[in-house]
Amino acid sequence: MGIHINEQYNELNESYLFAEIARKVAEYQKANPDKKLLKMGIGDVTRPLARCVTDAMKKASDEMGTAEGFHGYGPEQGYAFLREAIQNYYKKFGVELDADEIFISDGAKSDCGNFPDILSTDCTVLIPDPVYPVYADTNVMAGRKIIYSSANEENHFLPMPDESKVGDIIYICSPNNPTGACYSREQLAAWVAFAKKHNSLILFDAAYECFVTGDLPHSIYEIEGAKDVAVELCSFSKKAGFTGTRCGYTVVPKRIVIDGAVLNKLWIRRQTTKFNGVAYIVERGAEAALTDEGEKEVSENINYYRENAKIMTDTMDELGIYYTGGKNSPYVWLKCPFGMKSWDFFDEMLTKAGIVGTPGAGFGTNGEGFFRLTAFSTRETTIEAMKRLKEYMQSR
Numbered sequence: 001m002g003i004h005i006n007e008q009y010n011e012l013n014e015s016y017l018f019a020e021i022a023r024k025v026a027e028y029q030k031a032n033p034d035k036k037l038l039k040m041g042i043g044d045v046t047r048p049l050a051r052c053v054t055d056a057m058k059k060a061s062d063e064m065g066t067a068e069g070f071h072g073y074g075p076e077q078g079y080a081f082l083r084e085a086i087q088n089y090y091k092k093f094g095v096e097l098d099a100d101e102i103f104i105s106d107g108a109k110s111d112c113g114n115f116p117d118i119l120s121t122d123c124t125v126l127i128p129d130p131v132y133p134v135y136a137d138t139n140v141m142a143g144r145k146i147i148y149s150s151a152n153e154e155n156h157f158l159p160m161p162d163e164s165k166v167g168d169i170i171y172i173c174s175p176n177n178p179t180g181a182c183y184s185r186e187q188l189a190a191w192v193a194f195a196k197k198h199n200s201l202i203l204f205d206a207a208y209e210c211f212v213t214g215d216l217p218h219s220i221y222e223i224e225g226a227k228d229v230a231v232e233l234c235s236f237s238k239k240a241g242f243t244g245t246r247c248g249y250t251v252v253p254k255r256i257v258i259d260g261a262v263l264n265k266l267w268i269r270r271q272t273t274k275f276n277g278v279a280y281i282v283e284r285g286a287e288a289a290l291t292d293e294g295e296k297e298v299s300e301n302i303n304y305y306r307e308n309a310k311i312m313t314d315t316m317d318e319l320g321i322y323y324t325g326g327k328n329s330p331y332v333w334l335k336c337p338f339g340m341k342s343w344d345f346f347d348e349m350l351t352k353a354g355i356v357g358t359p360g361a362g363f364g365t366n367g368e369g370f371f372r373l374t375a376f377s378t379r380e381t382t383i384e385a386m387k388r389l390k391e392y393m394q395s396r
């Protein structure tokens, strides 16, 4: 008896990726203080919040200072005005949601890990390799068995259902972090059919949906039948620059029933117990981002990142480097040239080109030999980085 830690924490892989990058960069800078490094590894946005968002936040802040406009604890599920704004946003993709299927969160990361709270720890979890590490780590913490679907060059980093790998919980991230790969409608329909066949629940992470172009799906609910088997997690972080302001949402369709329990009800029960809602001021800011004016301002920032991504993919095309992403995603996932391993290429980029990217091996076994660059830098940094990459390739 006595107090013990959750021993599952001992099962976690050492999360050394970003710490190791920081260590290597600091060491290099110390030895080469005059070298200007180009940071192309950041997953954080750099463009400021849109004017209409900060105006709405200022107005909400002023309201909070008046007796009539003060807001204390808000609804755990989020204010109706924001849920309605999200409902209208989904209509643009032809998706009809009930307002009470939408839960405002403090970002997609929390609910990626929190949602399985209402599912048994006996469930097996299917996670792509490589992928955003939060899915695996949070399920290791809970003690669930994890199986991996292989994302690789052969399937263009978009693994498809495989009868030999069935998970009760299936994480799908599209557009994907780190590979930037984005599923088509047909591919997502195959996942929905697979989930139905095996009675699985899909947790669909749409954090990068704002980068989707053309006819590719923004939401899994664009696929028929998805409301029976999928929960969707999304965020204002990348869409509207809320990484530091914290706001996202989770959609839990009322049609999903597991063990006779309506999942939406169970999630309300969980949220009302463990969560006290997102700040009124932040929710007003998020609402502003979804107005016509907000969409216009926000899309200027998204287009800025898109153009950065295009500069990168044009360079990869010119250099004949295999990559995924960049077209519907702020991430360009490239194959390290000359058969190099991820960390070797990282060192080469750092010391020979002064570029800091992210070694793919840090995102999973299949990431070995790949490298992630992001479009979230400034235009100047992106252009200079691509110039240096070309020079590096020519010098080899």
Ligand code: PLP
Binding pocket: 043, 106, 107, 108, 109, 110, 112, 132, 173, 176, 177, 205, 207, 234, 235, 236, 237, 242, 243, 247, 248
């Ligand atoms: N999901 C994916 C795939 C991400 O890459 C990130 C952040 O980088 C998140 C979720 C977290 O987003 P948020 O800032 O909303 O917590």
